Amino acid sequence: xxxxxxxxxxxxxxxxxxxxxxxxxLAGCPLRCKWCDTKYAWAEEAGRDYSIDEIIKTIQQxxxxxxxxxxxxxxxxxxxxKLAKKLKALDKHITIETAxxxxxxxxxxxxxxxxxxxSNSTPDDPKLAAIHKNARLDLxxxxxxxxxYKYQLKFxxxxxxxxxxxxxxxxxxxxxxxxxxxxxPQAATREKFLAKSPMVAEMCxxxxxxxxxxxxxxxxxNQRGT
Ligand code: SF4
Numbered sequence: 001x002x003x004x005x006x007x008x009x010x011x012x013x014x015x016x017x018x019x020x021x022x023x024x025x026l027a028g029c030p031l032r033c034k035w036c037d038t039k040y041a042w043a044e045e046a047g048r049d050y051s052i053d054e055i056i057k058t059i060q061q062x063x064x065x066x067x068x069x070x071x072x073x074x075x076x077x078x079x080x081x082k083l084a085k086k087l088k089a090l091d092k093h094i095t096i097e098t099a100x101x102x103x104x105x106x107x108x109x110x111x112x113x114x115x116x117x118x119s120n121s122t123p124d125d126p127k128l129a130a131i132h133k134n135a136r137l138d139l140x141x142x143x144x145x146x147x148x149y150k151y152q153l154k155f156x157x158x159x160x161x162x163x164x165x166x167x168x169x170x171x172x173x174x175x176x177x178x179x180x181x182x183x184x185p186q187a188a189t190r191e192k193f194l195a196k197s198p199m200v201a202e203m204c205x206x207x208x209x210x211x212x213x214x215x216x217x218x219x220x221x222n223q224r225g226t
Contacts (some may be wrong), residue, residue, distance in 0.1 A: 001079045002027040003055060004040065004047035004072065007225045008062040012216035013184060014113050014152050016095065021066040022059050026080070029073040030135055031099060032128045033121035035156075035186050037222055041072040052079070052086055059087075070097040075104060084108040101135055103144040112149035116142060116173075118165050120158040120186065142173045151180055154212055157200050158186040163207060184212035193217045 004025040011021040028044035029036075040046060050058075059067065067087055074080055075098045087094055088108035096107070100114040117136040122129050145151060153176060155166050166183070170176045183204050185196035193214055204211045220226035 001050055001052070001055070001077060001083065002045060002047045003050045004038075005225065006055065006058050008064060009226050010215055010219075011066065011068060011095070012214050012219075012226075013212050014095075014111075014154055014182060015210070016066070016111065017213040017215055019066050020064055021068045021095070022062050022064050023068045023070055024055060024059070024083075026069065026071045026074045026077050028076060029071050029099075030076070031073065031101070031117060031121070031132055032123045032125075033117055033132070033136075034123050035121060035158075035188065037188055038070075038072065040224070046072075052083055055083060056086060056090070059092075060090075065091070065093050066095070067092045068095045068097060073099055073101060075100075075102040080104065081107055098145075099136070100142045100145055101138055103141045105144075105148065107149070109149055112145050112151040113154065114142065114145055114151055115154045115156060116169060118155060118158075118162055118169070120162055121156065137169070139172055143175065146173065146176060146180075153181045155181070155183050155209075156186045157183050157196075157203060160199060160203065163203050166209075167207065178208055179210070181207075182210045182212035183207070184214055187214065187217060188222050190217055190221045 004027045011019045027046040093110045095111040097113045185200045187193035216226045
């Protein structure tokens with residue numbers, strides 16, 4: 001598998017924010033979101049080839065039960081089921097961070113952390129915008145994911161105007177348990193995160209959603225490897 005990076009940190013986002021976790025970042029994502037904070041992992045070859053055993057050996061240098069498989073977009077990687085199975089055999093807790101654009105059945109996964117992309121993530125380049133538009137929201141895939149895995153739905157919020165699109169997306173997916181939905185500010189720096197947080201907190205109160213931290217931004221200002 002082409003692995004972009006493996007590091008030990010705290011889970012920064014979602015219901016497990018603050019939990020010490022090892023991150024395994026797989027290479028490759030077709031979406032090219034405008035504000036993506038891991039552009040360095042977009043290309044399928046953005047990393048180095050690891051065997052599954054090598055990944056496990058690297059992970060095991062840290063005494064940590066929680067593993068976050070992220071990207072890029074890990075759900076498009078055909079070797080993901082093998083890696084997840086091996087981690088589960090070691091009794092690890094597995095979170096998969098995904099944009100919800102691909103479905104894999106019967107994955108060993110304790111938390112499917114789904115971040116459906118809103119129109120605020122559309123790239124400026126018209127060619128990339130067209131690819132992004134066709135791929136960013138697949139309602140059938142999102143339904144399969146929430147029906148078959150324990151999940152959280154994290155929406156990245158840029159402005160107040162996003163609230164109606166969030167409500168509409170949840171309605172279109174259907175069957176979403178409201179207390180599994182979280183909103184988090186779109187912010188690549190600590191300063192922007194703090195500036196946007198009060199607005200997002202009010203939106204959470206209006207919509208009955210949870211506020212998601214971004215500890216990697218708050219604590220380390222989004223440095224790579226955090
Ligand atoms: S889906 Fe995630 S990894 Fe892919 S471009 Fe968008 S923000 Fe970046």
